[in-house]
Amino acid sequence: MTKSGPYDGGMEWLEASTENCPVQRTLDVVGEKWTLLILRDAVNGVRRFDDFRRHIGLSEAVLSDRLRKLVAAGILKTVPYREPGSRSRNEYRLTRKGWDLWPVLMALSQWGQLHALGPEGPLLDLRHADCDAPVRVVVECCADHAALAPGDVTVRLGSGAHARS
Amino acid sequence: MTKSGPYDGGMEWLEASTENCPVQRTLDVVGEKWTLLILRDAVNGVRRFDDFRRHIGLSEAVLSDRLRKLVAAGILKTVPYREPGSRSRNEYRLTRKGWDLWPVLMALSQWGQLHALGPEGPLLDLRHADCDAPVRVVVECCADHAALAPGDVTVRLGSGAHARS
Numbered sequence: 001m002t003k004s005g006p007y008d009g010g011m012e013w014l015e016a017s018t019e020n021c022p023v024q025r026t027l028d029v030v031g032e033k034w035t036l037l038i039l040r041d042a043v044n045g046v047r048r049f050d051d052f053r054r055h056i057g058l059s060e061a062v063l064s065d066r067l068r069k070l071v072a073a074g075i076l077k078t079v080p081y082r083e084p085g086s087r088s089r090n091e092y093r094l095t096r097k098g099w100d101l102w103p104v105l106m107a108l109s110q111w112g113q114l115h116a117l118g119p120e121g122p123l124l125d126l127r128h129a130d131c132d133a134p135v136r137v138v139v140e141c142c143a144d145h146a147a148l149a150p151g152d153v154t155v156r157l158g159s160g161a162h163a164r165s
Numbered sequence: 166m167t168k169s170g171p172y173d174g175g176m177e178w179l180e181a182s183t184e185n186c187p188v189q190r191t192l193d194v195v196g197e198k199w200t201l202l203i204l205r206d207a208v209n210g211v212r213r214f215d216d217f218r219r220h221i222g223l224s225e226a227v228l229s230d231r232l233r234k235l236v237a238a239g240i241l242k243t244v245p246y247r248e249p250g251s252r253s254r255n256e257y258r259l260t261r262k263g264w265d266l267w268p269v270l271m272a273l274s275q276w277g278q279l280h281a282l283g284p285e286g287p288l289l290d291l292r293h294a295d296c297d298a299p300v301r302v303v304v305e306c307c308a309d310h311a312a313l314a315p316g317d318v319t320v321r322l323g324s325g326a327h328a329r330s
Contacts, residue, residue, distance in 0.1 A: 013209045014220050021288045022277025023205045023270055029281060033196040040188045044178045044320065055179050055329075097280055102315050103272040103302045105188055111269060112187025115262055116194060121324035123186045129319045133308035137268045143298035145310065150267050154294045155209065159286035164220075 016157055017164045029073050030101065034058060035066050040105055042076065042098065044124075047091040067092055075101065107137045181322055182329045194238050195266065199223060200231050205270055207241065207263065212256040232257055240266065272302045
């Protein structure tokens with residue numbers, strides 16, 4: 001990324017407080033491995049407590065805690081269902097806010113496919129439903145939609161930057 | 166995402182082992198909050214031990230451990246430097262494999278800007294160096310570069326999928 005000397009106002013990255021860093025704020029909510037694996041399963045259609053527990057290999061206590069936090073954060077919502085002969089239970093569905101984490105999961109998956117996979121290949125094969133071509137995650141310019149490399153991006157401190165105390 | 170009933174070969178997502186899930190493999194390497202915050206700082210030009218430590222607010226022990234793991238994983242590399250009058254020390258630079266995590270950090274940042282920021286605004290303002298338009302992370306089709314929503318993507322089990330034991 002391109003940084004032309006000091007940022008606006010003369011403050012440097014190292015002098016800026018990270019209290020309102022959006023990466024940090026996101027990790028405060030979902031920056032825990034089990035939480036991200038629950039979201040991976042949710043994106044792939046898993047909705048029920050026992051399915052999450054068995055598929056991810058989580059204890060009931062940890063899964064309950066992480067689901068509760070994701071519901072409290074508005075990333076999952078509970079929807080009641082009832083199997084014949086059973087009591088009503090809740091299943092967990094992604095909200096719009098939850099689906100907005102899809103690019104995070106796709107970016108994690110892309111790096112894993114590139115750098116951390118064995119010869120057996122990946123678990124999933126994701127394709128554009130319209131044309132069956134593979135999909136990928138890119139950083140692009142909002143104006144002309146060109147895929148960008150880190151060197152194409154200028155970084156300045158933003159409106160919320162303030163000095164570290 | 167679109168799943169047309171059972172995946173290839175009749176195996177469902179819930180029946181597939183996640184042992185070779187690329188999301189999981191990536192999180193095995195970088196799926197820890199401090200690790201991702203170290204990478205955030207590295208992407209923003211931080212290279213020296215004391216700068217990471219002060220800016221992120223990490224103990225020396227935790228920082229040493231995380232840097233060592235990132236070097237062992239080939240995500241950071243050490244490059245010696247020497248300040249006048251001091252002994253030679255190492256600084257930490259992202260490798261190509263490390264820069265490939267840039268879309269992960271950008272996706273985390275994008276979600277945080279959308280859903281977790283206060284009124285003061287974000288810490289950084291990232292723009293296309295060529296045209297000064299904001300940048301964004303999208304999932305796109307490799308063939309026609311259209312930005313995709315989850316509903317536009319077909320998910321099948323991949324070549325490496327095998328049943329859970």
